[in-house]
Amino acid sequence: MTIQAPYLLFLGDAADNLAAKVAQGIVHWRPESCVGQYRLDDCNADCGLDDIDIEQAVAAGAKTLVVGVANRGGVISERWISVLSQALEQGLDLAAGLHNRLADEPLLARRASELGRTLHDVRHPTEQFPVGSGKKRSGKRVLPVGTDCSCGKMYTALAIEKDLRDRGIPADFRATGQTGILITGAGVSVDAVVSDFISGATEVLAPEAADEHWDVIEGQGSLFHASYAGVTTGLIHGAQADFLVLCHEPTRTHMRGLPHYPLPGISECMEANLATARLTNPAVRFAGISVNTAALDDAAAAKYMADLEAEHGLPVVDSFRTGVGRIVDVMTS
Amino acid sequence: MTIQAPYLLFLGDAADNLAAKVAQGIVHWRPESCVGQYRLDDCNADCGLDDIDIEQAVAAGAKTLVVGVANRGGVISERWISVLSQALEQGLDLAAGLHNRLADEPLLARRASELGRTLHDVRHPTEQFPVGSGKKRSGKRVLPVGTDCSCGKMYTALAIEKDLRDRGIPADFRATGQTGILITGAGVSVDAVVSDFISGATEVLAPEAADEHWDVIEGQGSLFHASYAGVTTGLIHGAQADFLVLCHEPTRTHMRGLPHYPLPGISECMEANLATARLTNPAVRFAGISVNTAALDDAAAAKYMADLEAEHGLPVVDSFRTGVGRIVDVMTS
Numbered sequence: 001m002t003i004q005a006p007y008l009l010f011l012g013d014a015a016d017n018l019a020a021k022v023a024q025g026i027v028h029w030r031p032e033s034c035v036g037q038y039r040l041d042d043c044n045a046d047c048g049l050d051d052i053d054i055e056q057a058v059a060a061g062a063k064t065l066v067v068g069v070a071n072r073g074g075v076i077s078e079r080w081i082s083v084l085s086q087a088l089e090q091g092l093d094l095a096a097g098l099h100n101r102l103a104d105e106p107l108l109a110r111r112a113s114e115l116g117r118t119l120h121d122v123r124h125p126t127e128q129f130p131v132g133s134g135k136k137r138s139g140k141r142v143l144p145v146g147t148d149c150s151c152g153k154m155y156t157a158l159a160i161e162k163d164l165r166d167r168g169i170p171a172d173f174r175a176t177g178q179t180g181i182l183i184t185g186a187g188v189s190v191d192a193v194v195s196d197f198i199s200g201a202t203e204v205l206a207p208e209a210a211d212e213h214w215d216v217i218e219g220q221g222s223l224f225h226a227s228y229a230g231v232t233t234g235l236i237h238g239a240q241a242d243f244l245v246l247c248h249e250p251t252r253t254h255m256r257g258l259p260h261y262p263l264p265g266i267s268e269c270m271e272a273n274l275a276t277a278r279l280t281n282p283a284v285r286f287a288g289i290s291v292n293t294a295a296l297d298d299a300a301a302a303k304y305m306a307d308l309e310a311e312h313g314l315p316v317v318d319s320f321r322t323g324v325g326r327i328v329d330v331m332t333s
Numbered sequence: 334m335t336i337q338a339p340y341l342l343f344l345g346d347a348a349d350n351l352a353a354k355v356a357q358g359i360v361h362w363r364p365e366s367c368v369g370q371y372r373l374d375d376c377n378a379d380c381g382l383d384d385i386d387i388e389q390a391v392a393a394g395a396k397t398l399v400v401g402v403a404n405r406g407g408v409i410s411e412r413w414i415s416v417l418s419q420a421l422e423q424g425l426d427l428a429a430g431l432h433n434r435l436a437d438e439p440l441l442a443r444r445a446s447e448l449g450r451t452l453h454d455v456r457h458p459t460e461q462f463p464v465g466s467g468k469k470r471s472g473k474r475v476l477p478v479g480t481d482c483s484c485g486k487m488y489t490a491l492a493i494e495k496d497l498r499d500r501g502i503p504a505d506f507r508a509t510g511q512t513g514i515l516i517t518g519a520g521v522s523v524d525a526v527v528s529d530f531i532s533g534a535t536e537v538l539a540p541e542a543a544d545e546h547w548d549v550i551e552g553q554g555s556l557f558h559a560s561y562a563g564v565t566t567g568l569i570h571g572a573q574a575d576f577l578v579l580c581h582e583p584t585r586t587h588m589r590g591l592p593h594y595p596l597p598g599i600s601e602c603m604e605a606n607l608a609t610a611r612l613t614n615p616a617v618r619f620a621g622i623s624v625n626t627a628a629l630d631d632a633a634a635a636k637y638m639a640d641l642e643a644e645h646g647l648p649v650v651d652s653f654r655t656g657v658g659r660i661v662d663v664m665t666s
Contacts, residue, residue, distance in 0.1 A: 134559030134591055195528040198563040223566075226467030226613050230531040230567025237559050258467055272608065280559050 001127070003095045003120050003185040004063035005033040008054065008087070009047060012080055013040045014069040020045035022097065023068025025183050029158050033185070035060040037068075040079060045069065054083070054090050064120075066182055067096035074099055084108055088117050095120035097178025097189075122181040123189050125201070132199030132238050134280050139209030142331055143241035144219040144290065145273045147263050149228065149256045151249040152292035152319060153219035154180050159319040160245070161216045163328045171214040174206050176235060180218045190220060191231045198231060202238025214331070219247065223272050224264040225255055233276055240280045243287040243331050245324075246270055250304055251295040266312065288315035288327035334460070336428045336453050336518040337396035338366040341387065341420070342380060345413055346373045347402040353378035355430065356401025358516050362491050366518070368393040370401075373412060378402065387416070387423050397453075399515055400429035407432055417441055421450050428453035430511025430522075455514040456522050458534070465532030465571050467613050472542030475664055476574035477552040477623065478606045480596050482561065482589045484582040485625040485652060486552035487513050492652040493578070494549045496661045504547040507539050509568060513551045523553060524564045531564060535571025547664070552580070556605050557597040558588055566609055573613045576620040576664050578657075579603055583637055584628040599645065621648035621660035 007026065014020040027034055027047045036052035039045070047068070052060070065087040071080070076098070084094055084102070088111045096102050101121040103109050112119050142160060144153040157173055157180075164171035173180070175187025193201045206215040217239045221228030246269065255261040264272070270286055277284040289308060293301035301321060309316040315326035340359065347353040360367055360380045369385035372378070380401070385393070398420040404413070409431070417427055417435070421444045429435050434454040436442050445452050475493060477486040490506055490513075497504035506513070508520025526534045539548040550572045554561030579602065588594040597605070603619055610617040622641060626634035634654060642649040648659035 131590075132560040134594060191527075191529040193528055194524075195526055195531050195564045195567065196524040196561065198528050199560055224612060226570050227465040227532055228529065229570055229609075229612070230563045230565075231528045232563075233556075233566040234528065234563025237562055257464075261467060275605065275608075276562075279557060279562070 001120055004093060005185055006035045006062055007033050007064050007066045008057035008062045009034055009037045009068045010065050011037055011039045011043050011045045012069045013042050014045035017045045020069045022179050022182055023047050025179055026068060029183050035062045054087050058090050062092060064093040064095050071098055076105055081105060081107060085111055088112055088115055093118040095182060097122045097182055123178045123192055125189055125192055129193060129197040129201040129204055131196060132203050137208045137240060138211055139213045139215060141206055141215045141217060141239055141241045142243045143217045143239045144245045144247050146219060146222045146247040147269050148222050148252060149225055152247045152290055156245055156247055156290040156319045157216045157218045159324045160328060163324050164214055171216055174215050174217045176218040176220050190235055198234025199238035202235050206239060224269060226258060226261060236276045237280050241277055241284055244273055244277060244284060245287055245327055246289045249292045286314055287330040288317060291316060291318050293318045293321060334453055337426060338518055339368045339395050340366050340397050340399045341390035341395045342367055342370045342401045343398050344370055344372045344376050344378045345402045346375050347378035350378045353402045355512050355515055356380050358512055359401060362516050368395045387420050391423050395425060397426040397428050404431055409438055414438060414440060418444055421445055421448055426451040428515060430455045430515055456511045456525055458522055458525055462526060462530040462534040462537055465536050470541045470573060471544055472546045472548060474539055474548045474550060474572055474574045475576040476550045476572045477578045477580050479552060479555045479580040480602050481555050481585060482558055485580045485623055489578055489580055489623040489652045490549045490551045492657045493661060496657050497547055504549055507548050507550045509551040509553050523568055531567025532571035535568050539572060556609060557602060559591060559594060569609045570613050574610055574617055577606055577610060577617060578620055578660055579622045582625045619647055620663040621650060624649060624651050626651045626654060
């Protein structure tokens with residue numbers, strides 16, 4: 001699926017900036033895709049874009065209204081429906097990564113069909129994928145993997161894409177989750193694919209490419225997460241990564257959502273990921289470790305990263321604090 | 334889903350016995366569930382049951398017509414539809430594990446709805462499953478895993494269930510694929526579940542049970558199969574097996590469907606499966622190795638199994654030739 005840019009970002013009635021983190025991500029990584037933000041009266045989020053209405057967005061060239069906010073309690077409210085249907089009337093497609101589908105809202109589905117607009121429910125893939133073949137593909141690939149879920153894999157991948165592009169090296173972020181898809185306008189929500197087709201969907205997502213081209217594939221889950229490791233395994237096999245990057249959040253005390261599961265050790269986690277990845281690319285290796293040190297102060301972060309680097313002999317970065325340049329150096333040296 | 338027994342087995346226009354292997358499996362493992370077989374004129378398969386028509390099946394107490402044959406070219410022919418709709422008219426439910434759904438045949442869907450009958454498309458789960466929790470459950474569990482797909486995991490599991498029951502130990506085969514579901518009348522086709530829910534579906538399939546009860550969970554795929562290892566991983570994590578059984582077909586030259594992938598070594602495969610299984614049950618161990626030696630003569634099979642047993646120090650059995658008793662001895666000692 002490809003979402004037509006540029007976007008009008010809908011922040012709705014977001015309780016705070018965290019509730020609008022999808023919109024924040026789009027503004028951060030694809031500012032050129034955004035013509036403005038649309039907020040309801042009681043919205044407490046602000047992405048720093050101009051507040052515009054739908055008419056102004058259309059005049060500025062917008063093609064799609066992107067829902068950049070989580071809906072409260074899983075309900076698409078009447079107020080949202082009113083704005084979203086107005087956007088359809090005025091010529092925009094709609095895109096969202098909500099648990100419930102835009103296409104399941106009768107009014108939106110009917111008007112989109114009548115008007116020839118597209119509803120992108122990016123959390124719900126509609127394509128058919130082949131079974132994975134495991135056949136070697138041309139082009140280069142890098143995949144962040146994690147000690148846990150939600151520890152910086154998407155951010156790290158987007159930072160690597162940007163760093164490669166800044167060096168003039170052709171690179172594409174390949175989104176595997178709803179936020180990544182909304183940010184970059186394309187991808188596959190692999191955790192929503194039927195399980196027989198996880199590796200096949202990943203092969204389609206990161207296809208054969210020119211030898212010098214990099215696919216920077218968004219990682220998902222963790223081999224050590226008892227809920228989601230199946231997704232992670234299929235993604236690793238489909239990716240055929242030349243390089244892995246280990247992502248880690250150093251203050252987490254247990255696996256996300258599983259208080260009875262401790263985090264794996266860094267070395268143990270790297271070894272398990274290499275063993276899995278070697279099945280489809282025996283030459284795979286780690287390019288470095290990407291730590292999310294947001295919870296640490298400057299001194300503690302610097303010490304933590306220096307210690308980790310001494311222990312593992314690989315570049316240790318924080319995508320936000322230090323950038324990922326030293327990891328890209330390894331990938332391209 | 335639970336399929337009501339007993340069954341009338343529909344063999345259709347099966348080209349040979351292999352085409353009717355689902356029906357053969359039901360007759361072999363659940364003879365008490367079968368009231369007879371229904372064959373079209375040009376059927377070349379024979380399950381050794383009485384040939385009866387639908388009226389006779391109903392008179393004998395049948396509750397469900399089970400399609401025990403693969404459909405040619407993925408098309409449900411007019412001749413099939415005619416028999417299947419007749420079965421609905423006379424009071425039977427329908428069950429099939431076809432790629433295309435019975436429910437997608439307009440005539441069958443309409444008549445089933447009008448008559449209050451159930452169409453079981455066992456390859457297409459319709460239940461919603463939770464995300465896996467990884468929480469320890471009571472009861473005992475054993476899971477066959479494989480060096481490859483289609484190397485005897487279902488047969489081994491059914492043989493273990495039978496051996497346990499013959500010893501008076503409470504045990505239930507838990508089907509994870511369409512053939513197993515049709516044989517035992519219940520289960521979840523885990524490879525057709527959305528990938529986020531593989532381990533959760535397995536947790537639901539093999540729930541908390543009495544301490545002395547065994548769930549014998551049907552294995553799927555292989556950690557070394559580049560197409561399906563994600564399914565295998567989620568299944569292993571959801572199973573929380575106390576014992577694994579390694580299944581192997583010794584004459585296979587490459588992974589099924591992947592001529593560019595060799596089979597893993599036996600030790601390598603066991604180590605990888607233990608590493609994966611330890612995440613949700615650190616006490617897991619192998620109870621033995623189950624070899625499918627059908628392609629070897631008696632002497633070659635005996636030598637192969639003796640050599641393997643000497644090398645690995647575990648009971649090596651062939652579910653068909655020797656039975657699985659020595660594996661069950663380890664599980665229950």
